[in-house]
Amino acid sequence: MPDATFLDSTELVLNMGPQHPSTHGVLRVILKLDGEKVLGADCVIGYLHRGVEKIAENRTFAQFNPYVDRMDYVAAVSNGLGYCLAVEKVLNVEAPPRAQIVRVILTELNRIASHLLWLGTHALDIGAITPVFYCLREREEALKIFEKYCGARLTTHAFRIGGLLYETYDGFEKDIRDFCTMFLPKVDEYEELLTNNRIWVSRLKNVGVLTADECKEYGVTGPVLRAAGVQWDLRKAQPYSGYEKYDFEIPTRQNGDTYDRYTVRMQEMRQSVRIMRQAVESLAEGPIMGKVGKVIKPAVGEAYVSIEAPKGELGYYVVCDGATQPYRVRVRPPSFVNLQALDRMVRGGLVADVVAVIGTLDIVLGEVDR
Amino acid sequence: MAEEPKPEGPPAAPPPHGEAATPPVKPAAPAAKPAPPKPAAAAHAAPPKPPATMAATPWDSDLAKEIKERFGDRIVETSTYLGQNFVVVKPDAAVPLIEYLKLEADFDYLVDVTAVDWPKRAERFDLVYILYSFARNERVRIKTYLAESYKPETAVNVHLTANWLEREVFDMFGIEFAGHPDMRRILLPEEWQGYPLRKDYSILQQDDRWVQENLGIESGQ
Numbered sequence: 019m020p021d022a023t024f025l026d027s028t029e030l031v032l033n034m035g036p037q038h039p040s041t042h043g044v045l046r047v048i049l050k051l052d053g054e055k056v057l058g059a060d061c062v063i064g065y066l067h068r069g070v071e072k073i074a075e076n077r078t079f080a081q082f083n084p085y086v087d088r089m090d091y092v093a094a095v096s097n098g099l100g101y102c103l104a105v106e107k108v109l110n111v112e113a114p115p116r117a118q119i120v121r122v123i124l125t126e127l128n129r130i131a132s133h134l135l136w137l138g139t140h141a142l143d144i145g146a147i148t149p150v151f152y153c154l155r156e157r158e159e160a161l162k163i164f165e166k167y168c169g170a171r172l173t174t175h176a177f178r179i180g181g182l183l184y185e186t187y188d189g190f191e192k193d194i195r196d197f198c199t200m201f202l203p204k205v206d207e208y209e210e211l212l213t214n215n216r217i218w219v220s221r222l223k224n225v226g227v228l229t230a231d232e233c234k235e236y237g238v239t240g241p242v243l244r245a246a247g248v249q250w251d252l253r254k255a256q257p258y259s260g261y262e263k264y265d266f267e268i269p270t271r272q273n274g275d276t277y278d279r280y281t282v283r284m285q286e287m288r289q290s291v292r293i294m295r296q297a298v299e300s301l302a303e304g305p306i307m308g309k310v311g312k313v314i315k316p317a318v319g320e321a322y323v324s325i326e327a328p329k330g331e332l333g334y335y336v337v338c339d340g341a342t343q344p345y346r347v348r349v350r351p352p353s354f355v356n357l358q359a360l361d362r363m364v365r366g367g368l369v370a371d372v373v374a375v376i377g378t379l380d381i382v383l384g385e386v387d388r
Numbered sequence: 389m390a391e392e393p394k395p396e397g398p399p400a401a402p403p404p405h406g407e408a409a410t411p412p413v414k415p416a417a418p419a420a421k422p423a424p425p426k427p428a429a430a431a432h433a434a435p436p437k438p439p440a441t442m443a444a445t446p447w448d449s450d451l452a453k454e455i456k457e458r459f460g461d462r463i464v465e466t467s468t469y470l471g472q473n474f475v476v477v478k479p480d481a482a483v484p485l486i487e488y489l490k491l492e493a494d495f496d497y498l499v500d501v502t503a504v505d506w507p508k509r510a511e512r513f514d515l516v517y518i519l520y521s522f523a524r525n526e527r528v529r530i531k532t533y534l535a536e537s538y539k540p541e542t543a544v545n546v547h548l549t550a551n552w553l554e555r556e557v558f559d560m561f562g563i564e565f566a567g568h569p570d571m572r573r574i575l576l577p578e579e580w581q582g583y584p585l586r587k588d589y590s591i592l593q594q595d596d597r598w599v600q601e602n603l604g605i606e607s608g609q
Contacts, residue, residue, distance in 0.1 A: 064575035069591075071560075072584055076591045107470060234496050234522070237549030248522070255525050319442040321470050322518055322529065324499070335516070337504050340440070346585075350500040350518070358552045387575055 028052050032369070036065050040143045040373040043383030047360070047372065054368050059361045063354075066387035074347035079105050079314040080179060082344065087173035089349065090385040092135050095128035095164070096327040098177045103258055104323035104334035105179045106308070108316040116304035117181035118260045122297045123194055124167065124176055125259075126290040130201065131160040132328035132380075133283050137208060140280075140377035144221050149211055156204050163193050180310030186301075194298045198291045205287055213281070222277035226363040226375035229274050236359040240330025240352055242379065245282045246274030252326035263300070264293045276378040283380075315342050322350075329353050329380055349388060353381040444469040451493060451528075459485060474529035479515075482532045483541045486517060490546055494523040498547035501554055503561045505587045512536045513563060517543065534563065542568040560585035577602070 030053075035046040044065035050057040070089060074082045086101045087094035099121055106112060113121065138153030161171040166187055168176045176182075212218045228238065230246040243250060251268045253261040269285035271278035316338040324333030330352030337346040356379050363375045444467035452466040455475060462481035467474055477485055489495035497520040504514040511533035520527050534540060542565040543550035554565045555574040562583035564571060572578060581595045599605060 064573075064577070067575045069584060072589075072591055075587075110470065235548045237498055237547070237553075250522060317443065318440060319444075319469050321472055322500075322527070331499065333500060333518070335500065335502060335518070346504045348500070348502040348516075350502075354552065354556075355549060358549060 029057065034372070036062075041376060041383075042139060042381065045357075045376070045381070045383055045386070047376075049364075049369065049372065051369055054370075056364045056367050056369055056372060059364050059372065061357060061360060063357070063383070064387050066383050068388065070388040071347055071349060074344050076343065078342045079316075079344060082347065083177075083179065084173070084175045086349070087175055088384060089351065089388055090132075090327065090329065090332070090353065090382045091172055092382055093128050093132040093328045094172060094174050095124050095176050096132075096325065096332060098175060099125050099259070100323065100325045100327065100332045100334050102177045102179050103325065104321060104336045105314065105316070106310075107321040107323045108319055108336055108338050109179070109310065109314065111180055111308045111310055113181040113259070113308050114305045115260070116302060117177075117306045117308070119297050119301050120182055120186060120306070121177060121259050122261065122264070123294050123301075124164070124174075126294045126297070127160050127163060127194070127197070129290050129328045130287050131157045133287050134160075136283065136328075136377075136380045137280075140374075140380075141212065141218075143373045143377045144218065146212065146215070146218065149208055152204070152208060152211075156201060159197055159200065163190075163197065166190075166193070178307070179314055181305070181307040183307075185306060191298050191301060194294055198295050198298075202288065202291055205284060209284060213284075219277065221371075221374060222280060222378075223275060224273070225276045225367060225371045226378060227273065227275045228359055228363055232359070232362060233274070236362065237355045238330070238359050240326070240328070240356065240380075241279055241282045241286065242274075242330070242356055242359075244268065244270045245278035247272045252324060252331060256324075258323075258325060261293075264296045266292050266296075276374050279378045313342055315340070324350065327352055329382070329385070330356055351385045351388060353379075353383075353385040354388075357381050357386055442467075442469055444474075447473045447475075449473075454493075455485065455488075458488065472527065472529065474531055476531045476533070479532045479534055479538055479540055482515065482517065482530055483543050483546060485530060486519065486543055487546045489519060489521075489528070493521065495519040495521040495526075495528065497522060498543065498549050498553075499527070501543065501550055501557055503557050503563055503585075505561060505585065507587045509533070510535070511538075513561060515540060515557070515563065539564045539566040541566050544568060559583070562586065 030051045032049040032051055034049055035041040036044040046062040048060040048062065070085055073085055083098065083101060086097040090097050134153040134157040138150035141149035164174050165171045168174050168184055228242060228246055230248050233243045233246050247270055249268050249270045254268055266289045269282050269289065271282055318338060318340045320337040322333055322335040324331050332352055333350030335348040336344055339345040360375060360379065364372045447466040447468040456463050456466065459481055462478045463475060464478065465476040499518040499520050502516050506512060513534040515532050515534055517530040518527065519530065542554060551570065552574060554568055555572060557563050558565065558571060559573040559575050560583060573580060577598060580598055582589055
């Protein structure tokens with residue numbers, strides 16, 4: 019906690035949030051300021067704590083599946099994939115190939131949707147109003163595909179343990195191809211608005227720098243780590259769901275500042291399109307559900323499985339005691355761990371940059387607080 | 389009782405999962421509740437009981453050997469389950485081992501710190517550290533069993549990321565880390581009573597007094 023403020027000192031304690039439009043949810047930051055300069059930031063979190071891990075212990079494995087969507091609710095599909103993979107791991111089963119491909123398509127589509135929401139709101143925080151309308155316009159197309167596939171737009175519950183519940187709808191492949199064709203020029207459009215925009219560049223360059231060593235020290239993953247020059251992506255490092263079959267790159271940058279994180283995410287959206295195009299071409303007929311009984315009852319044991327969610331490493335540590343309910347489910351949320359680095363990133367910077375740094379971390383408070 | 393590894397016996401086959409929840413069905417159970425002390429008469433029971441412990445196999449690698457050599461009898465177990473390696477250590481060796489792995493074996497990323505509550509066990513908590521090495525592209529879990537009153541050493545001095553992760557463990561399980569720079573609750577309000585992820589904390593339970601004082605409502609549960 020920052021020390022008490024005295025009128026004769028130059029230090030000022032400024033409370034930001036929890037109800038503040040640029041904190042992207044109910045995040046409260048207690049800033050210690052010296053004029054415009056930030057001396058430290060203390061995050062107060064937990065406003066959205068719903069006890070997801072406790073709920074898990076009181077539900078069966080299948081019943082808990084929809085709950086995970088409510089953590090990172092802008093990337094619900096990724097959450098669901100991570101959980102399904104973790105339970106499949108302790109069950110020692112694998113989803114059939116067709117299910118894996120559909121999973122990859124939807125997860126990448128969700129990565130794009132998540133990045134779009136990040137880009138729109140981040141730009142809005144910095145003062146660029148237009149991108150948010152553009153981004154939400156394209157995000158809508160992605161959400162429509164989710165809706166057509168499983169009936170839900172946000173908390174999709176798209177996957178089931180062992181594979182998929184729903185077969186793809188007629189015209190799914192066409193929708194994906196159309197989306198890919200439509201979307202790439204849109205990314206150019208966003209970049210035209212921002213990438214060389216002088217205000218954008220000067221607001222982002224050298225702001226909130228986090229070096230590669232600091233990232234590792236803080237356990238920061240995802241685009242933040244890659245913007246610092248570490249070419250590490252779980253889809254490549256420890257492939258799951260058949261990611262090893264797709265040809266794609268891991269975009270990285272060197273400076274680790276807010277601008278680099280912006281460019282990394284922009285390129286990631288292009289790479290996601292690339293993966294989706296390959297995946298949809300390889301989509302062959304086949305079963306969509308693996309050999310999983312009606313009652314899911316893994317043997318006594320435990321496993322930790324993690325995936326590359328849009329925000330970083332999302333891990334599930336599942337402990338089973340031989341019952342139909344998990345004995346313990348621990349979620350390793352990327353947003354929670356990444357947010358811890360906020361203090362380091364804003365310290366020494368200007369108070370106006372705090373907003374930029376919160377935006378660039380791309381946190382979702384539902385996942386921070388669980 | 390969930391810790392000693394049964395050396396062998398794949399869990400796969402036998403369907404009659406004789407879980408502790410269904411003692412009356414079993415024929416040879418006249419002697420009260422056969423929960424922890426297994427009656428010797430169980431010998432004639434034909435189907436071999438599925439292991440009540442994790443069917444882990446020993447972890448055989450250079451690193452495991454190195455660790456054992458270095459830490460000797462403070463390493464309780466080095467095992468593999470479902471292709472995932474883990475090391476069980478005595479509580480006082482956990483942080484030294486994490487430091488050793490960071491400095492000598494490139495495990496430079498502390499992925500997660502968490503705990504599991506086993507209220508019936510003498511050492512009540514599993515404290516679990518998950519480590520990853522970028523250079524080796526490898527994960528390892530460090531586990532240690534803690535008694536309820538034991539205060540494990542903090543790992544913040546080795547990995548900064550342990551700060552919030554350990555605070556969450558404290559918040560949810562009440563495990564206090566010695567030497568932690570900021571041992572406060574993180575998700576729950578600071579005045580909250582109780583540790584929700586302990587098994588004896590019911591899912592409907594809450595700190596009624598806190599709720600009433602701060603939110604001005606009576607609990608509807």
